[in-house]
Structure formats: structure tokens, C-alpha cells
Amino acid sequence: MMSLMTLVAALTIGQGQALRLEVPDESGLETVTVEWNDKLIPFAKGGAGWFTIIGIDLDASPGRHTIELTRTYSDGRVSPDDKQIDITERHFKTTRLEVAPKYVELSKANEARAGREHGEINEIYARITPEAFWTAPFTVPIQGVTGGRNFGHRRVFNEQPRAPHSGADLTATTGTEIRAMNRGRVVLAKELFYSGNAVFVDHGLGIYSVYLHLSEILVEPGEMIDTDRVLGLAGATGRVTGAHLHWGVRVQGARVDPFSLLQ
Ligand SMILES: [Zn+2]
Numbered sequence: 282m283m284s285l286m287t288l289v290a291a292l293t294i295g296q297g298q299a300l301r302l303e304v305p306d307e308s309g310l311e312t313v314t315v316e317w318n319d320k321l322i323p324f325a326k327g328g329a330g331w332f333t334i335i336g337i338d339l340d341a342s343p344g345r346h347t348i349e350l351t352r353t354y355s356d357g358r359v360s361p362d363d364k365q366i367d368i369t370e371r372h373f374k375t376t377r378l379e380v381a382p383k384y385v386e387l388s389k390a391n392e393a394r395a396g397r398e399h400g401e402i403n404e405i406y407a408r409i410t411p412e413a414f415w416t417a418p419f420t421v422p423i424q425g426v427t428g429g430r431n432f433g434h435r436r437v438f439n440e441q442p443r444a445p446h447s448g449a450d451l452t453a454t455t456g457t458e459i460r461a462m463n464r465g466r467v468v469l470a471k472e473l474f475y476s477g478n479a480v481f482v483d484h485g486l487g488i489y490s491v492y493l494h495l496s497e498i499l500v501e502p503g504e505m506i507d508t509d510r511v512l513g514l515a516g517a518t519g520r521v522t523g524a525h526l527h528w529g530v531r532v533q534g535a536r537v538d539p540f541s542l543l544q
Contacts, residue, residue, distance in 0.1 A: 293367045297339035297433050298541040299532050305330045309354040316349040320533050322487060325413040333486050336532025339433045339445060343370040373433035373445065384475065384520040385439040395474045405468055406534045409487035415463040419542040420508055422459050422492060422528055426451050429528065432538040447536040448529025453515035455496050455524045460508050462490045462539065467504045477518025482506065487533035494521050
């Protein structure tokens with residue numbers, strides 16, 4: 282993950298990446314926030330300073346953007362501080378997939394269900410928990426895996442264009458143990474139309490990780506879980522062509538490559 286510390290020149294970052302921001306602590310410093318993508322994102326205090334992570338969506342417009350840092354002090358002083366970031370365009374491949382027809386030509390009932398679930402998921406992503414639940418580095422959800430496939434790919438299902446792939450697919454056989462990429466609170470654990478058996482984890486500061494197409498879910502909503510906890514088993518439920526783990530990350534709603542969170 283790239284980071285920005287007392288940045289002088291503009292920082293360059295690609296579409297679909299997470300960006301860690303850090304500012305040093307000072308006496309009397311009470312809050313730090315950054316405005317990005319029309320959202321006010323809090324910093325958390327940790328170690329010698331303050332940090333947060335912002336997401337650059339895979340379809341963020343390329344070019345120069347301004348992020349506005351604001352420091353608030355205990356004596357009431359407010360200190361604004363603009364920084365520049367340059368977003369570079371990435372070329373994402375197109376993938377053609379064949380899935381069961383019911384996932385492409387939706388029945389009325391499935392269309393209503395998928396719409397409801399889409400709304401429920403977007404409500405989760407819109408919530409920014411104002412603290413960081415983690416202290417250790419982010420890790421891959423399957424031990425020993427070093428790479429994934431398909432992040433950002435434009436997708437055509439049964440000859441029909443659909444939304445880009447917002448996560449990384451990890452090779453996994455049914456029954457492979459899946460662990461959260463970091464400590465967090467389970468905010469959703471149930472079967473969804475497209476995602477099959479799904480677990481969503483809130484890591485705080487607007488960062489969510491999702492684990493989809495599971496054969497089994499082993500956690501409950503509301504539970505705080507650590508990376509040593511098996512949250513579920515890999516499978517092939519929902520809109521899939523075979524068993525694998527779909528691992529996705531949203532950072533304040535932005536679709537980012539989950540590997541960009543690893544240090
Ligand atoms: Zn996937």
C-alpha cells in the first residue's frame with residue numbers, strides 16, 4: 282500500500298488502489314479528517330501519529346484531484362491542508378463467462394430480491410465507523426495465497442455486459458478455510474442472490490472486506506472476529522462458474538483491489 286506522509290509534490294496512484302495517509306501527532310491535536318469523494322473520513326490515532334486509508338475507485342476519473350485534510354485542536358483552532366493526488370488510468374481486461382441462465386435472465390422474484398440486496402449492501406458500505414478495529418497488518422484470507430485473479434475485469438455473462446469485477450478471485454476448493462483479512466466486526470452473514478453465502482466484515486474507518494460464494498458460514502452478524510477465526514468455508518454458491526473465494530474490499534464505498542491493502 283502506498284502512503285503519504287507530509288506530502289510535498291502530488292502523489293501518483295492507480296485506479297482501484299487503497300492509499301494510506303499519515304500525519305504526525307502534535308500536542309493539542311484532537312481530530313484529523315480528510316475529505317475525499319464527497320465523504321468526510323476520520324483518522325485514527327495509532328503509534329506515533331494519525332492514520333487513515335482512502336479508496337481510489339476502479340472507475341475514478343484519471344487526473345489531478347485534491348484531498349482536503351483538516352486538523353482540529355483542543356483550543357478550537359482548525360487547520361485546513363490541501364494535498365494533490367494524481368490518479369492514473371489502468372487498463373482492465375474483459376472476461377467472458379458462462380453461468381446458469383437464472384443469473385442473467387432474472388425472474389421477477391429474483392430481480393426484486395437482487396434489487397433489495399443491492400440496497401442493503403450499499404447501506405452497509407455507506408457507513409463509516411469512526412475507529413480502526415485493527416492493529417496488525419492486513420493479510421490474505423487463505424493461508425499461503427500470494428495472488429488473485431480478475432480484479433477490475435469488465436465482464437460479459439452469457440454474452441451480456443455486467444458490472445466490473447470488484448474483487449479478486451482466489452483459487453480454492455470447496456471446504457477451504459477462510460479467515461478475515463484483519464480484525465473487524467461481522468456486519469452481514471447470510472445467503473445473497475448473486476454472492477451466495479456471504480460474510481461482510483467492517484474493519485472501521487469505512488473499510489469493509491467481503492468473502493463470497495462460501496459453502497458454509499461460521500460466524501454471526503455483530504461478532505468481533507480476529508484473523509485466526511475461520512469465518513467460513515470456500516464453495517461455489519451464487520453466480521459462479523466453479524468453487525473459488527471471491528475476496529473484495531470497499532474503502533468508503535470505492536472498489537479497490539484487496540491486495541492493495543497488504544503491506
Ligand atoms: Zn469474483
